[in-house]
Amino acid sequence: MNREVAIKKLSNPEYDWDIIVIGGGATGLGTAVDAASRGFKTLLLEKHDFAKGTSSRSTKLVHGGVRYLAQGDISLVLEALKERGLMMQNAPHLVQNQKFVIPNYRWWGGPFYTIGLKMYDMMAGKLGLGPSEHISKEEVMKIIPNLVEEDLHGGVVYHDGKFDDSRLAINLAQTIFDHGGYAINYCGVTGLVKDKQGLVTGLHCIDSETGESYIIKAKAIVNATGVFVDSILKMDDPDCKKTVVPSQGIHILLNRDFIKGDTSIMIPNTSDGRVLFAIPWHNKVVVGTTDTLMKEAIEEPLALKEEIDFILNTAADYLAKSPKREDVLSVFAGLRPLAAPEDDDQETKEISRSHKIIISLSGLITIIGGKWTTYRQMGEDSINKAILLAGLPERPCITNSLPIHGFRKNVDFKDHLYVYGSDMNKIQVIISKNPELKQKIHPNLPYIKAEIVWAARTEMARTVEDFLARRTRALFLDAKTSRAMANDVAKIMALELGRDDKWIKDQLKAFSNLSAGYLLSDKEVI
Ligand SMILES: Cc1cc2nc3c(=O)[nH]c(=O)nc-3n(C[C@H](O)[C@H](O)[C@H](O)COP(=O)(O)OP(=O)(O)OC[C@H]3O[C@@H](n4cnc5c(N)ncnc54)[C@H](O)[C@@H]3O)c2cc1C
Secondary structure (H helix, E strand, C coil): CCHHHHHHHHHCCCCEEEEEEECCCHHHHHHHHHHHHCCCCEEEECCCCCCCCHHHCCCCEECCCHHHHHCCCHHHHHHHHHHHHHHHHHCCCCCEEEEEEEEECCCCHHHHHHHHHHHHHHHHHHHCCCCCEEEEHHHHHHHCCCECCCCCCEEEEEEEEECCHHHHHHHHHHHHHHCCCEEECCEEEEEEEECCCCCEEEEEEEECCCCCEEEEEEEEEEECCHHHHHHHHHHHCCCCCCCEEEEEEEEEEEEHHHCCCCCEEEECCCCCCCCEEEEEECCEEEEECCCEECCCCCCCCCCCHHHHHHHHHHHHHHECCCCCHHHCCEEEEEEEEEECCCCCCCCHHHCCCCEEEEECCCCCEEEEECCHHHHHHHHHHHHHHHHHHHCCCCCCCCHHHCCCCCCCCCCCCCCHHHHHHHHHHHHHHHHHHCHHHHCECCCCCCCEHHHHHHHHHHCCCCCHHHHHHHHCCHHHHCHHHHHHHHHHHHHHHHHHHCCCHHHHHHHHHHHHHHHHCCCCCCCCCC
């Protein structure tokens, strides 16, 4: 996964790619993995970094969606439960079986949720992660001792998956290369090329590191740019209708003393009619989310004060130790790319999370909606359409059982290096050549210096933000600590990438500005 080698592939304007995918989030990466693994000449272009958009900002669930079951969206739940099982099977180093408890504070809640979750288990079939069951108040308090005990009647235990979203994105990018394809970050698409009949035959893109622009040819182009799909559709037809509405969801990170033990909490029916999750993740607790309709999509969305208050207040109703603003280690916001409803009055939480494929008259394929959990199916559906449209040879999809890069069973989830799966040993090789790289970057988080070298050399990390936000999760886990790590990260990356002091200075400034949005206090400075 070498950026310089990949960029060189762009310099031949006569090279005819079978499939170009625009957008390096879950949807685009899944689509490019599908195309490359079917043996098509595949290129993915990402304007920023892989998973910079929504795909690093999820709740970290690999799930069928208990909420969608309650809404009666059975086909989505069935599809997502199947995909949950496949994700765990194909990336066992990143997807974990997670136990959840729904605490019941109403006497009727027990039977209601027990029956619903039995259905959920049944729908997962062979790919089920474990049976759900009703448990007593005493058992609930034993597994989650920090819950509010007053009025608690009991609880229901069920299972879903949990993962590290941006790490899976990086592994998917590596999988594209493993199958002969290419993926390039910091290379945005700026226009489409059409023939005399108005059919799309290629595109323009710019390498934002050098400013160099390229025109490249492709038989099929898939627009997988999440909340930004309309900007690509406008390149095709300036008068096109809006297809996506961005709905913002935020999360806060707390220390583990707010939830002891390994079980997650699911609160159904909060005051805004959604569900709230509190999930142990990388030795912290992630709590969210909200659903706020936004006017426009931006690259770095910011949590609103009312969203933060809503999460803190709802969590305080259930947790014995009420979290306060000063307990928040980091806050992050993401935008759901929801298919625009026909009816303007429909509430965002009611819009289906199913995906939708749009074929433009020009032959441009656009995929919208969906969930991280269903990324593989979305990729398969897009490439099936591309084969038909571009007259590519029929080749069956193989991603059902395709191991994702890093595939390794029985990893030790207590060792923070587990996210590298089968690459973990290669990080040990870096350390054996330079034992100083075994040092932690900061005492508050487990990350070591060898990971910086690894990310710059083999995972296409190009900036301090790439390393602190998506190769590791420092920014998301503890924003203040990530700021204190930035200097060491910049220096080691500069050595690896051959950058000068000015680059280091610029990177530190850029990271300081960006990370301010993840802190609740604006008094923090590097
Ligand atoms: C708050 C929240 C919680 C969620 N939780 C879950 C969950 O727990 N489980 C789950 O399954 N799903 C969850 N989802 C849904 C899931 O995260 C999204 O469906 C998924 O990440 C969307 O991926 P995407 O690739 O479509 O979009 P994105 O990840 O946004 O990717 C689009 C990419 O396109 C790039 N791009 C834009 N314009 C251009 C251009 N001109 N050229 C090249 N590239 C371009 C962007 O930079 C971006 O990286 C959640 C979503 C939100 C918002």
